[in-house]
Amino acid sequence: MFINGIGTAVPETRYSQAECWAALESSERLQQLVPRSRAILRKVLLGRNGIETRHLALAPLTEAFQVSPDALQARFNRHAPQLATDAALRSLQETGLKAHDIDAVLISTCTGYLCPGLTSYVSERLGLRSDAQLLDLVGQGCGAAIPNLRTGEALIRAGARHALCICVEVCSGAYYLDDDPGVLVSACLFGDGAAAAVVSAEPMPNRRKVEWRIAETVCSPAERDLLRFESVGGMLRNILSVRVPDIAARHAAAVLDHALGRAGIDRSEIAGWILHSGGRDVLNALNGVWGLSAEDTRWSSEVLRRFGNMSSPSCLFALRDALAGGHPAGLWWLASFGAGFTSHGALLKVGS
Numbered sequence: 001m002f003i004n005g006i007g008t009a010v011p012e013t014r015y016s017q018a019e020c021w022a023a024l025e026s027s028e029r030l031q032q033l034v035p036r037s038r039a040i041l042r043k044v045l046l047g048r049n050g051i052e053t054r055h056l057a058l059a060p061l062t063e064a065f066q067v068s069p070d071a072l073q074a075r076f077n078r079h080a081p082q083l084a085t086d087a088a089l090r091s092l093q094e095t096g097l098k099a100h101d102i103d104a105v106l107i108s109t110c111t112g113y114l115c116p117g118l119t120s121y122v123s124e125r126l127g128l129r130s131d132a133q134l135l136d137l138v139g140q141g142c143g144a145a146i147p148n149l150r151t152g153e154a155l156i157r158a159g160a161r162h163a164l165c166i167c168v169e170v171c172s173g174a175y176y177l178d179d180d181p182g183v184l185v186s187a188c189l190f191g192d193g194a195a196a197a198v199v200s201a202e203p204m205p206n207r208r209k210v211e212w213r214i215a216e217t218v219c220s221p222a223e224r225d226l227l228r229f230e231s232v233g234g235m236l237r238n239i240l241s242v243r244v245p246d247i248a249a250r251h252a253a254a255v256l257d258h259a260l261g262r263a264g265i266d267r268s269e270i271a272g273w274i275l276h277s278g279g280r281d282v283l284n285a286l287n288g289v290w291g292l293s294a295e296d297t298r299w300s301s302e303v304l305r306r307f308g309n310m311s312s313p314s315c316l317f318a319l320r321d322a323l324a325g326g327h328p329a330g331l332w333w334l335a336s337f338g339a340g341f342t343s344h345g346a347l348l349k350v351g352s
Contacts, residue, residue: 001152001153001156001157001199001200001201001211001212002199002200002201002202002203002204002209002210002211002212003149003197003198003199003210003212003319003348004094004095004162004198004199004200004203004204004207004210005091005092005093005094005095005097005197005198005204005207006091006094006195006196006197006198006316006319006320006323007086007087007088007089007090007091007092007093007094007195007196007320008087008090008193008194008195008196008313008316008317008320009083009084009086009087009090009193009194009195010055010083010191010192010193010194010307010310011055011056011057011058011079011083011192011193012055012059013055013056013057013058013059013061014053014054014055014056015053015054015055015056015058015061016052016053017045017046017049017051017052017053017054017188018045018046019061020045020054020061020188021041021042021045021046023060023061023062023064024041024045025042027062027065028065029065029177033177033178033179034179036179037178037179037181037184040181040184040185041184041187041188044184044185044188044189045188049188049189049279049280050279050280050283050301050304050305051188051189051280051304051305051308051309052305052306053305053306053307053308054190054191054192054307054308055191055192055193055307056172056191056192057075057078057079057170057172057173057192058075058172063075063172064172064175064187067175067176067177067235068235069233069234069235072112072173072174072175072235072236073112073113073173075170075172075173076111076112076113076114076170076173077112077114079170079173079192080109080111080112080114080118080168080169080170080173080194081118081121081122081125082125083168083170083192083193083194084107084118084122084166084168084194084196085121085122085125085126086194087166087168087194087195087196087313088105088122088126088164088166088196089126090196091164091196091197091198092126092164092198094198094207095198095200095204095207096204097162097198099126099127099128099129100127100128100129101161101162102126102128102129102132102162102163102164102198103132103133103155103160103161103162103163104132104133104134104135104152104155104160104163104164105119105122105123105126105128105132105133105134105135105163105164105166106119106135106136106137106148106151106152106155106163106164106165106166107119107122107135107136107137107148107166107167107168108137108138108140108144108145108147108148108166108167108168108312109136109138109144109167109168109169109312110138110139110140110141110144110169110229110311110312110339111169111170111171111173111174111236111311112170112173112174113138117134117136117138118136118166118168119134119135119136120134122166133155133160135151137151139339140312140338140339140340140342141227141228141229141311141312141338141339141340141342142276142278142309142311142312142314142336142337142338142339143276143312143336143337143338143339143340143342143343143344144167144311144312144336144338145165145167145195145276145312145313145314145315145316145336145344146215146217146315146334146335146336146344146345146346147217147344148165148166148167148312149165149197149199149212149215149346150215150217150344150346151165152165152197152199153199153212153215156199156200156201160201161200161201162198162199162200162201163198163199163200164196164197164198164199165196165197165198165199166194166195166196166197167194167195167196167311167312167313167316168193168194168195168312168313169190169192169193169194169310169311169312169313170192171190171191171192171309171310171311172190172191172192173236174190174229174235174236174237174238175187175190176232176235176236176237176238178237180239181242182238182239182240182241182242183237183238183239183240185240186238186240189279189308189309190238190308190309190310190311191307191308191309191310192310193307193310193313193314193317194313195313195316195317195320196316197316199212208323208329208350208351208352209349209350209351210323210348210349210350210351211348211349211350212346212348213263213331213346213347213348213349214259214262214263214346214347215259215344215345215346215347216255216256216258216259216262216344216345216346217255217342217343217344217345218251218254218255218258218342218343219340219341219342220247220251220340220341220342221340221341223247223341224339224340224341225239226239226241226243226244226247226341227239227240227241227244227247227338227339227340227341228339228340229339244278244282245278245279245281245282245284245285246285247341248278248282248285248286248337248343249282249285249286249288249289250289251337251341251342251343252275252286252289252335252337252343252345253289253290254343255335255343255344255345256290256333256335256345259333259345259346259347260347263347265331267290269330269331270330270331270332270333271327271328271329271330271331271332271350272322272327272328272330272331272332272333272348272350273290273292273296273297273300273332273333273335274299274300274315274318274319274322274332274333274334274335274348275297275300275315275318275334275335275336276300276314276315276335276336276337276338277300277301277303277304277307277309277310277314277315277317277318278309278314278337279304279309280304283297283300283301283304286335299318299319299321299322299325299327300314300315300318302318302321303317303318303321311338312336312338314336315334315335315336319334323350327350328352329350329351329352330349330350331347331348331349331350332347332348332349332350333345333346333347333348334346334347334348
């Protein structure tokens with residue numbers, strides 16, 4: 001399988017972390033929190049946590065305080081199909097393919113629910129053939145991009161010529177403030193966005209060749225409760241443990257070791273590191289376990305700086321930037337992780 005084009009999309013409205021704090025500081029909601037919670041929000045939004053701006057489906061920003069099941073679901077319904085469609089169109093433009101060339105669409109999301117799923121709405125907006133296979137993948141959280149691509153690989157092996165693998169998250173449709181530190185930090189880290197990759201049986205001419213070699217996954221259900229969504233009053237509430245960076249690093253290291261063992265290569269042969277931008281502490285933990293430098297993970301850090309943690313699309317944003325930015329050819333490691341607790345990785349062979 002080959003990844004032939006990546007398109008991305010974010011809401012037009014972009015906010016600095018300082019703007020988010022200013023809106024929060026003037027809201028009644030802040031005063032309903034205990035002093036410790038207010039201090040956490042101020043520290044994360046105004047401190048150096050690797051994030052400068054986020055794109056949010058909020059206009060104005062005070063929409064964030066309209067917290068009801070209907071308001072949050074309406075935000076997802078309004079923005080998720082359009083973001084996914086925009087990312088898909090850009091990926092098609094990169095490859096020169098048309099909508100009728102696509103044999104399958106796979107969409108991953110965890111920040112909202114539709115039935116029929118997002119694939120119904122996106123395929124209609126793209127004008128896909130009526131016999132295109134549509135698969136909606138849910139519940140995989142931040143790590144969903146690689147399982148999505150692996151499913152695309154299975155369809156390519158089964159005879160599909162081209163598939164669209166899409167990740168879209170309207171994280172602002174799942175913001176929930178209370179006095180739990182994990183909930184508060186989540187509201188300060190996550191942004192909205194979508195990424196789409198065209199995967200094909202053959203590489204496209206006149207493009208950097210990105211060959212999907214092997215992939216690995218580790219799932220640790222014993223740690224499921226440290227990173228997941230729960231439903232409270234009909235609304236999604238994020239649970240985020242302070243242990244997540246260390247857990248992510250430990251499982252990511254195991255996934256890489258398994259993959260390298262299967263491939264018969266040494267870690268020193270990896271020329272590019274494309275990692276899920278889960279947060280500054282997560283990237284620091286990954287750098288530590290693998291002995292990487294800030295330069296090694298600059299693509300992921302830059303995505304985090306500009307967009308925050310967008311959940312499942314994040315690592316595809318970093319892959320797009322590394323390809324466009326001329327990162328040296330060779331073997332690249334693509335990694336994602338999230339709810340489950342699950343960790344995923346894929347070995348890519350990238351041309352010049």
